[in-house]
Amino acid sequence: MSQEHAVAHKFQRSTGKETPKISTSSLPDIIFILLFFFMMVTVMRDSSLKVKNVLPAATEVQKMEKKSLVNFMYVGAPVEKYRAEVGTAPRLQLDDQFADPEDIGAWVQVLKSNTAEDLKSKLIYSLKADKEVTMGLISDIKQEMRKAEALKLLYSTQVRSEVY
Numbered sequence: 073m074s075q076e077h078a079v080a081h082k083f084q085r086s087t088g089k090e091t092p093k094i095s096t097s098s099l100p101d102i103i104f105i106l107l108f109f110f111m112m113v114t115v116m117r118d119s120s121l122k123v124k125n126v127l128p129a130a131t132e133v134q135k136m137e138k139k140s141l142v143n144f145m146y147v148g149a150p151v152e153k154y155r156a157e158v159g160t161a162p163r164l165q166l167d168d169q170f171a172d173p174e175d176i177g178a179w180v181q182v183l184k185s186n187t188a189e190d191l192k193s194k195l196i197y198s199l200k201a202d203k204e205v206t207m208g209l210i211s212d213i214k215q216e217m218r219k220a221e222a223l224k225l226l227y228s229t230q231v232r233s234e235v236y
Contacts, residue, residue: 123148123165124202127230141194142226143183145176147209148202162205164213173209176216200228 125148146165150158164171166179
């Protein structure tokens, strides 16, 4: 055999061989890596709003730094979906449930019991009240917060662009 013929024979395709199968042994590892990635980057929503919540505007606003210790209360008229059930009067929403101001004490106790001992004193409560809500309901909420010894109360607003 000549040298050219030997080189050509070496690189010729053999017709009897099948293509090798793709190894799937690393497939579970790839799936778990993707699953872990999506679990880390997905933000879970704490609660879905059942009340109208257009925040009032303010000029002196500070942004929260550590939001993990903030627990939100929403106050406003029920959205259309729940009006037949609870009426049209402004309501308090704690987590995913409608509540009365008298329920705040129990809600605060549950939050404190689910929090580490060293962080209990750092819990913050944020009131997101619709701009149409009267001060009577806000005052009742504040009184119940005092009774529950939940004294770190913030009022959430949106930034007003112009100063009066």
